[in-house]
Amino acid sequence: MKIPNRILQTISQAISAEKITHIEVIQPLWGGYGQLFRAYVTGKPYASVIVKYICLPQPESHPRGWNTPLSHQRKLQSYQVEVNWYQHYANIHTLQQFSPLPRCLYVDQQANETLLVLQDLHTLGFTHVRKNATSATVLACLTWLGHFHAKYMHVQPTGLWPVGTYWHLDTRPDELAALPDSPLKSAAHLIDDALKQCPFQTLVHGDAKLANFCFSQDDHAAAVDFQYIGRGCGMKDVIMLLSSVLSYHEPEALINDYLNHYFAALNQGLKAFHPRINPLEVQQAWRPLYCVAWADFQRFIKGWSVEHFKVNAYTEALTKQAITQLTTA
Template identity: 40%
Template sequence: MDSMLKPFLPNIQKELSVSHILSIAKMQSLWSDYGGIFRLNLKGAKVPSVVVKCILLEEKDKHPQGWVSNLSHERKVKSYQVENHWYEMYAASLPTTVKVPQLLYREKQTSVQILVLEDLSHFYPNLKQSCTYKEAKTVIRWLAQFHAHFINSPTDGLWPIGSYWHLNTRPDEWKAMEDSPLKEKAQALDFVLNEAKFQTIIHGDAKVANFCFSNNEEVAAVDFQYVGKGVGVKDLAYFLGSCFSDEESQLYEGSLLEYYFETLKASAKDLNEAEKAALEKEWRELYPVAWADFNRFLLGWLPNHQKLHNHALSKNGEAFQFLERQNL
């Protein structure tokens, strides 16, 4: 058992009315060794198991890609604070069709904090690094309903700009980029995304690996460290880039965009038809901008990344054309 989790076990037992913790298994380490995620199998509780996210808030001296700075540490610590607030104040408002784990208990001791979460593996046992067209539609349905639920909602306590790659939080990666039109237009891309009329709450790290799949075409999402304000197509572009190859992206993009906007409009119950049409028009135009904005991050962070394929890079030109129409 990990030593940083041990001090929390008595309180977990007490709060969840657990007679005995049968076993503890480490599922994975957190990014840059900021802690770990554990599964606790329980006896005498209302649930057979829980997942515990155990977070070490001390500054780290290593990073998987070599990026180490005070800014990166501050961003990471803030992300865990935001995630905690998300589960406490926002997650319970979602409809049952937009599944996320329930927060069961939280605690902080000095430089370590824990989130005790519902174990989704009983109903959503399948994790993936890539997905089929059909599976992608399941995730896109989740994203569209999630975005529709929070259209123009307050985002108090969340990131003022959702996602981990937006320009203000990635100055080092921008500086590392080679001179290019994308580097030159980075601020304009960031501006039009942040100043869009229709904003929502976005997941902020909606890669396929952060979705858990059931055996009957349902899905749940995890990892809300970068949840915050944004246009929904930031999540959409990022998700599509996470699960499809160059060729698949070209093949599937059109129909999946149609499905996203159909579901988004059908789920946006508080908007009238004119507002739904305006929302679709704005976000369709911003879709290539959102993808180009993520390309900007990757080209500074890891310029040989496999996600920088031809289809992804073609979005840069589409985004520049949009900026020209806006005289930017």
């Protein structure tokens, strides 16, 4: 997809750059909805910006065949949520040291197009992406999540998803209908209710996989891609991150170390942002929901693609544990 010259002119004028010297395509947007690219500029203190150029005609294909009007509407809403996040939350949040993310430089919305111009994390020193995670990488992401969740504890998701994550039950009726696992299907609403009704709700990133983090040379993390941010239990982001980094053969002690690190970061963040909230009470409410959050994601994955590598002995055991925990409580 070629980026129209008028779009490049709009970007240059919006940020008062002398000119855009060239662009570098990062990736097409999921399902053919546009392009994510880096634009190199002159006449600014920074060398480049990130641009999300979204075009909204309904695409004709989907990587796994889930091309329906419902999936189209979900994707449209996700882009509007991301615009709302960057317009109304991000530029205030960027003051936070332990959960950095891009500032919003410019937004333009037309009938069939959205243009989102963001600070390039490369210019802030977050120049690395990781396809394979070391323990240090995972801990950096968990630090980010802990501080982010602490910051937004009890914040209402105005303009965001009422319930965050891209796999939320209410937005995935097709995958629920296709789910071959009868016990999991029967427990789906019970699992969803447990996560929605736990005492402490925050804003969750909603797609906190490894690919949505960038890293500095010394392994600090920053996050991107806020299309599925909304209200929820922090364990949902934690399991999404782990689902993207685990081999699923890790010793239980390592998983516990990861969870302990996350709750230590959450504790530190709560002391800074919400000193009246007892961090121990949050941990007591959330830690038993680790298996429940996995079961919630498993419900989506098994309905979407039952052969997926994230359906395995580890996730099946956690799902069984969650169903037992919820049905015998």
